[in-house]
Amino acid sequence: MMLKLLKNDFIxxxxxxxxxxxxxxxxxxxxxxxxxMKSGEDMTVVEAMGIALLLVVSLxxxxxxxxxxxxxxxxxxxxxxxxLTFTLPVxxxxxxxxxxxxxxxxxxxxxxxxxxxxxxxxxxxxEEILGENYDLIMGxxxxxxxxxxxxxxxxxxxRIILYFVQFAFFTITVFFTSTVANTRHFQxxxxxxxxxxxxxxAGVVTKFAEFIDSKIVFSLFFIEGKLSLVTDNLEYMRLxxxxxxxxxxxxxxxxxxxxxxxxxxxxYIMSKKVxxx
Amino acid sequence: xxxPILEIKNLKKSYGSHQVLxxxxxxxxxxKIVGLLGPNGCGKTSMIKSIVGxxxxxxxxxxxxxxxxxxxxxxxxxxxxxxxxLPAWMTPKAAINYMADFYKNFNKDKAYELLRTFDLDEKQxxxxxxxxQQEKVQLLLVMSREAKLYILDEPLGGVxxxxxxxxxxxxxxxHLANSTILLSTHLIYDIEGILxxxxxxxxxxxxxxxxxxxxxxxxxxxxxxxxxxFRYDA
Numbered sequence: 001m002m003l004k005l006l007k008n009d010f011i012x013x014x015x016x017x018x019x020x021x022x023x024x025x026x027x028x029x030x031x032x033x034x035x036x037m038k039s040g041e042d043m044t045v046v047e048a049m050g051i052a053l054l055l056v057v058s059l060x061x062x063x064x065x066x067x068x069x070x071x072x073x074x075x076x077x078x079x080x081x082x083x084l085t086f087t088l089p090v091x092x093x094x095x096x097x098x099x100x101x102x103x104x105x106x107x108x109x110x111x112x113x114x115x116x117x118x119x120x121x122x123x124x125x126x127e128e129i130l131g132e133n134y135d136l137i138m139g140x141x142x143x144x145x146x147x148x149x150x151x152x153x154x155x156x157x158x159r160i161i162l163y164f165v166q167f168a169f170f171t172i173t174v175f176f177t178s179t180v181a182n183t184r185h186f187q188x189x190x191x192x193x194x195x196x197x198x199x200x201x202a203g204v205v206t207k208f209a210e211f212i213d214s215k216i217v218f219s220l221f222f223i224e225g226k227l228s229l230v231t232d233n234l235e236y237m238r239l240x241x242x243x244x245x246x247x248x249x250x251x252x253x254x255x256x257x258x259x260x261x262x263x264x265x266x267x268y269i270m271s272k273k274v275x276x277x
Numbered sequence: 278x279x280x281p282i283l284e285i286k287n288l289k290k291s292y293g294s295h296q297v298l299x300x301x302x303x304x305x306x307x308x309k310i311v312g313l314l315g316p317n318g319c320g321k322t323s324m325i326k327s328i329v330g331x332x333x334x335x336x337x338x339x340x341x342x343x344x345x346x347x348x349x350x351x352x353x354x355x356x357x358x359x360x361x362x363l364p365a366w367m368t369p370k371a372a373i374n375y376m377a378d379f380y381k382n383f384n385k386d387k388a389y390e391l392l393r394t395f396d397l398d399e400k401q402x403x404x405x406x407x408x409x410q411q412e413k414v415q416l417l418l419v420m421s422r423e424a425k426l427y428i429l430d431e432p433l434g435g436v437x438x439x440x441x442x443x444x445x446x447x448x449x450x451x452h453l454a455n456s457t458i459l460l461s462t463h464l465i466y467d468i469e470g471i472l473x474x475x476x477x478x479x480x481x482x483x484x485x486x487x488x489x490x491x492x493x494x495x496x497x498x499x500x501x502x503x504x505x506x507f508r509y510d511a
Contacts, residue, residue: 004378015366076364083362087329088379089352184293275292276331 001090005098010105013072017106020057020064024113027054028120035124047124058117061110066174069103070194073175078182078190082276092271096263100171107167154227155220158247165252169209169259170202176266177201182274209258218250280343282307282353282426282457283328288337290323297323299481300337305457307425310471312499313461315478316507321461322359324478325430328459329356342425352380355424359431361411365404369397369414376418388421391451409440416444420451427458433467441467465500475499477506 031050038044076085077095085095180186180201181193217236220227221244230236230246240246281304290298297320305311315321326332328339330346341350363372373388392399395413403411419427429448433441441464449471452458462468475492477485484506492502 001379008375008378011371012364012366080360080362081364083331083356083358083360086331087351087354087356089348090379091348272333275334276326 002094002098005090005094006101009098009102012076013068013102013106016068017065017109020061021109021113024054024057024061024117027057028117031120031124043124051121051124054117054120058114061113062107065103065106065110069106069171070174070178073099073103073178074182074190074194077270078178078274078276086276093267096175096267096270099175100168100263103171103175104164104168107171108164111163111167155222155247158220158249158252162248162252162255165255165259169205169255169262172259172262172266173202173205174198176262176269179266179269179274183269184273184275187275187277205258205262209254212258213248213251213254216250216254219246219248221246279307281305281340282342283459284338284340284343285324285328286338286340288324288327288335288339290320290327290332290335297481298327298335298478301478301481301483302337303476303483303486305459305474305476307457308455309473310458310460312465312468312472312475313459313478314463314465314475314499314503315484316463319478320481321478322430325356325428325459325461329354329428352382353425355419355422355427357415357419357427357429357432359434361403361408361415363403363411363414365402367403368400369403369417370399372403372414372418373399373421376421380422382423384421384423387451388417391417391421391447394447409436412436416447420447423453423456425453425456427452427456428461429458430461431463432460433462433464438467445471465503469499472499475502477503479506 027050031047031054034044034046034050038047075081077099086092088095177198178190178194181190181197186193186197217231217233219230219236221230221239222228223239223244227247230239236246283305285304286302288298288301289296297318301320301324313321313324323332327335328341328346330351333346339346342353344350367375369392373385373392376383376388377385389399395410395417397406397410397413397417401410403414406414416432419429427448432444432448436444445467448458448460460468460472469489472489474488475485476483485502487502489499492499
């Protein structure tokens with residue numbers, strides 16, 4: 001049943017989000033084609049417009065994703081569509097889990113689209129914006145390539161997992177706020193209360209997550225091209241002070257555990273305290 | 278005596294300080310067509326929403342085919358709400374696929390047959406349909422379920438007399454044999470002929486729960502009983 005919920009949630013959200021990403025992909029492709037097909041050195045109008053559009057759309061992607069994900073959650077659970085959703089023969093936690101997974105995937109896709117559009121921008125504008133820094137950047141890339149490839153892959157995978165968990169945490173916090181805003185006291189102006197309540201709720205849960213996270217040192221650092229596990233707070237601070245960027249494994253568990261807590265709280269309120277209007 | 282398909286025991290529901298259901302109890306036997314009758318605001322919809330799992334913060338006990346509202350009861354119940362619950366972007370075809378995905382007892386062939394009977398375009402989006410067409414789509418989705426209990430909340434509300442006849446005919450023709458129908462309405466005249474039993478709710482309490490045969494044996498009609506139960510006291 002979970003797979004069926006996921007399939008149908010992707011169909012429902014994909015018809016809008018999918019179109020946005022097709023537009024982003026289309027603009028990227030058009031800009032790159034124009035860049036590689038041009039005869040002279042000067043930037044073409046298509047390239048300039050493409051880059052401008054791409055940056056605007058990409059920067060708006062997160063806001064669009066938040067608005068769309070929240071609107072879909074509100075409509076399909078607490079609006080009239082809730083009559084359909086909550087009478088399906090599935091466990092109510094599955095309905096919530098499916099919404100969280102689908103929304104998180106869209107946030108990850110938004111991040112990937114933003115990175116891809118930045119890459120297109122760099123490719124097209126490398127002479128214009130990078131100029132003399134081009135050699136410096138290439139030097140940095142060459143330096144990175146001396147790092148152990150396996151270590152880099154591990155680091156990349158852990159970072160991707162961390163981003164995914166953090167997006168899921170953000171998503172469930174948004175859904176928790178929306179669910180609270182649909183309890184009896186707030187239900188008449190649920191959209192207004194979702195916006196008003198989000199700031200304090202997100203503030204409290206994020207600060208709490210950061211506080212717990214800061215107390216646990218369990219991170220990976222690149223030391224002499226290889227990944228090393230650091231659990232000592234002083235060593236952690238010394239490496240960070242030297243410009244070494246950590247891969248925080250502890251954060252994954254902290255956000256996972258707190259996210260699970262917010263998920264269960266959301267499910268409790270959703271299934272016990274919210275009456276579908 | 279057969280095991281009841283629906284058991285309601287001392288059901289209470291409040292919205293803040295306003296109590297809409299004040300301890301209602303009754304059972305429904307399988308295979309019956311039961312009218313849940315009462316004026317607007319008497320608690321019919323709150324009761325139905327509690328049975329189908331849309332309201333969970335009630336007091337008392339509800340058992341559907343011997344089980345509390347949950348996954349199994351939702352599979353046993355085919356529910357037609359008053360509201361239009363289908364997303365605006367959906368087409369009848371997408372709605373049929375959606376229902377077939379989740380309900381084991383959804384009969385796709387029957388759904389397409391009803392789609393043709395109702396003269397609906399399977400590719401037309403819900404948002405471009407008239408209110409009547411939208412109601413027909415919802416009705417066909419419900420009547421294509423081979424359910425044990427059909428719960429229809431005000432299916433005749435806001436439609437003309439010809440459409441009412443059509444809706445009643447569709448319900449009677451398409452519900453599964455030996456299944457139970459719980460039909461909420463305040464338009465008694467249109468359903469009087471098909472009812473086996475009536476349950477009347479007045480101010481959140483059970484005002485009547487009787488066989489239609491018993492009513493007729495007292496030389497009364499359901500409508501006459503309704504008027505007597507709900508008459509305005511001078």
